[in-house]
Amino acid sequence: MIAIGLEGSANKLGVGIISHPPNGGPAQILANIRHTFVSPPGEGFLPKDTAKHHREWVVPLVKQALKEAGVCIRDIDCVCYTKGPGMGAPLQSVAVAARMLALLWGKDIVGVNHCVGHIEMGREITGAQNPVVLYVSGGNTQVIAYAEQRYRIFGEALDIAVGNCLDRFARTLGISNDPAPGYNIEQLAKKGKHLLDLPYAVKGMDCSFSGILASIDLLAASLQPPNPQRLDPDTGEPITTADLCFSLQETVFAMLVEITERAMAHVGSSQVLIVGGVGCNERLQDMMALMARDRGGSVYATDER
Structure with a gap:
């Protein structure tokens, strides 16, 4: 066919x-x-x-x-x-x-x-058998597992999707949407050195991203002239937009790894499959791989195709 x-x-x-x-x-x-x-x-x-x-x-x-x-x-x-x-x-x-x-x-x-x-495409490409699925994109954030002939949602975003959070922060910074705002934030984050304290909002198996976005938007506004230069409280070095992107990624991805690990423990799965546009982020894949390795498991992820 x-x-x-x-x-x-x-x-x-x-x-x-x-x-x-x-x-x-x-x-x-x-x-x-x-x-x-x-x-x-x-x-x-x-x-x-x-x-x-x-x-x-x-x-x-x-x-x-x-x-x-x-x-x-x-x-x-x-x-x-x-x-x-x-x-x-x-x-x-x-x-x-x-x-x-x-x-x-x-x-x-x-x-x-x-x-x-998204899920079936990921399973077809990677060969994952019965994974816990982290589905993360501009419009969706869900932890999903298959049980009794249904895909069942174990956790999800309570407000905005993680991709929407990243995209809207890219808008705040005024960075290009070509090829994608989340991709450009990922590249900036690679240059970041200072991990800033941001709200960490995991509620059971669910996440909330709107408070994190509001908090980092305020930090970004404080870097704009004529405001005085902000310094990292630990090192005393100036904070850059790259530091903001790095801190945002580290915080929201840590939240996603936490709820995915909890779902793996609940269903007894050793496999994680990451799908959706945000799933192409290499830092998210690395963080998930560290968690899965500690549990004796493996991570499958799709690429930009």
Whole structure:
């Protein structure tokens, strides 16, 4: 079976073509292309602008994917699309495009749950068998495990997602959204040296990120002129924006590692699978690997693809 899939739940529009062999072997990715709507620095992406971007790019991307995969329309067995969750307007643009293709080509149409898609994609790529899943992206923060034919949520964000927290702080700093605000914060954080004290909000199996964001926004404002230069209370050295990014990452990722470890202990799993856009962060992967190693376990993670 060959399936074409359309993903447009946020600012990235993706078109993929995957072949599933009849013997049940590993899937073969024939095409995996995307185009990203990049908003100006200091701004987020609005639903109407993102939806317009997806409408403009969906036909060229479908044509490019078919060409890259080396398949024609008669080879396609079904048209898949992200049904939700996600941003309403861009989701609608992609759903309309998928239905148009299915009707035009006479193919079955399959709506895919965004969250389950992330998890199954991660399991397919990494070979993880029955892991505790940390799903972290711009819109989702959840610790998930599979039990009795259901994916069950053990913990989640109580307010904003961890990716949204990072993205909004990038907006505060006015750094570029190209290729992604969270990626640019990750690069800045690598230059940070001073770990600043920020609120640490783990409540049982759940996390809260809005207070951390408010706190670090105040610290960032205090670094701007004409305010006096802030010094690290321990070393006396000046605090930089790189230190802020480093401190934010270390704090929120420590929270995620804590609730993931608690879920592993609860379900008796030795595997962790990290999926979602924030899951590509190398520092998060390193911190999770340290925890898993102490428990005699292993970590699986997806890359930017």
